[in-house]
Amino acid sequence: MANAIRRYEGRHAVITGGASGIGYRTAERIVSEGGTVSLWDMDAARIEEARAKLGATASGIALDVSDPAQVEKAAQDTADDFGKIDILICSAGITGPNAKVADYPIAEWKRVFDINLNGLFYCNRFVVPIMQKNGYGRIVNVASIAGKEGNPNASAYSASKAAVIGLTKSLGKELVHDGITVNAITPATVDTPILQQLKPEFIDYMLSKIPMQRFGKVEELASLITWIASEECSFTTGAVFDISGGRATY
Numbered sequence: 001m002a003n004a005i006r007r008y009e010g011r012h013a014v015i016t017g018g019a020s021g022i023g024y025r026t027a028e029r030i031v032s033e034g035g036t037v038s039l040w041d042m043d044a045a046r047i048e049e050a051r052a053k054l055g056a057t058a059s060g061i062a063l064d065v066s067d068p069a070q071v072e073k074a075a076q077d078t079a080d081d082f083g084k085i086d087i088l089i090c091s092a093g094i095t096g097p098n099a100k101v102a103d104y105p106i107a108e109w110k111r112v113f114d115i116n117l118n119g120l121f122y123c124n125r126f127v128v129p130i131m132q133k134n135g136y137g138r139i140v141n142v143a144s145i146a147g148k149e150g151n152p153n154a155s156a157y158s159a160s161k162a163a164v165i166g167l168t169k170s171l172g173k174e175l176v177h178d179g180i181t182v183n184a185i186t187p188a189t190v191d192t193p194i195l196q197q198l199k200p201e202f203i204d205y206m207l208s209k210i211p212m213q214r215f216g217k218v219e220e221l222a223s224l225i226t227w228i229a230s231e232e233c234s235f236t237t238g239a240v241f242d243i244s245g246g247r248a249t250y
C-alpha cells in the first residue's frame with residue numbers, strides 16, 4: 001500500500017463510517033500516504049474486515065454515533081491511544097426510507113436526524129477540544145447534494161444534510177484562530193452499499209439528475225476528501241465542496 005505522495009506521515013485520522021464505502025476508501029488512501037486511522041463504525045464485523053485489509057496502522061471502535069456517551073468515550077480513548085486526533089472525517093450516515101413527507105414515519109425521521117446530524121454533531125463536539133490542544137485540525141463533514149437541492153421522497157435525508165452544511169459553516173467560523181478547518185462535501189450519488197437502502201426507482205431518479213450520466217466513484221470521493229483533510233488545504237474553512245458530476249448549480 002505504499003504511495004509516493006506522503007501527506008499523512010505522523011497524522012492520525014478518525015473516520016466515522018470508516019468500515020464501508022466512502023469512509024473506507026478514504027481510510028485506505030490515508031494509510032497509503034503514511035497516516036494512521038481509527039475507524040468508528042457501528043458494524044463491528046465490517047470494522048474487523050477493514051482492519052485486516054488496512055494492516056497494523058488501522059484501529060477500530062464499534063460505536064453508534066447517535067449516542068453522545070459512546071462518542072465522548074471513543075474520542076477520549078483515541079486521544080489516549082494515539083496522543084492526538086489530527087483529522088476527523090464524518091462519513092457515518094443512513095438514507096432513511098423513501099416516502100413522501102405526508103407519509104413519512106416519524107420514528108424514521110428522528111432516526112435519520114439522530115445519526116446524520118446529531119451523531120455528526122457529537123463527533124465534532126467531542127473531537128474539537130482534542131484538536132484545540134494541538135492547535136491543528138482538519139474536519140471533513142460528508143453532507144450531500146440532497147442537502148442543497150432537496151430530493152423528493154427523501155425529506156429527512158435532505159433536511160439532515162442541509163443541517164450538516166449549516167453546522168459546518170458555523171463551526172468553521174468559530175475555529176478560524178485555532179488552526180482547525182471545517183469543511184463539508186456534497187456528493188451526488190456514489191456507488192456504495194448505502195444504495196441498498198433505497199428503492200430502485202429512486203436510484204434511477206438520482207442518476208437522471210447527474211449530467212455526466214454516471215455515479216461517482218469512491219476513489220474520486222477519497223481523492224477530494226484527502227486533499228481537504230491535508231495540510232495543503234489551509235485557506236478554506238466553513239466551505240462546501242461540490243462533487244456531483246455537474247449536478248450542482250451553486
Ligand SMILES: NC(=O)c1ccc[n+]([C@@H]2O[C@H](COP(=O)([O-])OP(=O)(O)OC[C@H]3O[C@@H](n4cnc5c(N)ncnc54)[C@H](O)[C@@H]3O)[C@@H](O)[C@H]2O)c1
Nearest residue numbers: 017020021022041042064065091092093144189190192194
Ligand atoms: N453513496 C452516496 O450516494 C452518497 C451520496 C451523498 C452523500 N453520501 C454520504 O456519504 C456518507 C458515507 O456513505 P457511503 O455511501 O459510504 O455508505 P456506506 O453505507 O457504505 O457507509 C456508511 C457507514 O456508516 C456506518 N454507520 C451507519 N450508521 C451509523 C451509526 N449510527 N454509528 C456509526 N456508524 C454508522 C455504517 O455501518 C457504514 O459502515 C454518508 O453520510 C452518506 O449520507 C453518500
